[in-house]
Amino acid sequence: MDWAIVLTLLVCGFVVWKYFTSWKELWYYRRMDRYITTMGFYEKLLTVEGTDSGFCILAMKVRKGGYITKRPEKVIGALLMDAANRYYVDPLHGILFLEALLENFHKDNDDVLLP
Secondary structure, eight states: OOHHHHHHHHHHHHHHHHHOOOHHHHHHHHHHHHHHHHTTOHHHHHHHHHHOHHHHHHHHHHHHHHHHTTOOHHHHHHHHHHHHHHHHHOHHHHHHHHHHHHHHHHHHOTTSOOO
16 A cells, blocks of 8 residues: 555544544444445545545545434445445546535534534
């Protein structure tokens, strides 16, 4: 693996760690990562997040939005895997997909402060 990718993943991981607010939230993200791993997409998603900081930040916001809106971690994990697949076909399409998910979270939950 290239050192630039490793460094980007470490920075992205640090940002994600600072973004956590509770152990319950951390457990939610862990279950989501386990689901993505069992589906065989963990490395593919990690590669996309490590090479595109915009995708990484949007994916982090989708994870946070899924937790805040109490959506099941498997649903959010599946949406992130779909976004990674779309990114491999067309990077802009993957990013726009994540932005649409965030807009959907905002429409459904006006009373909740979302990222």
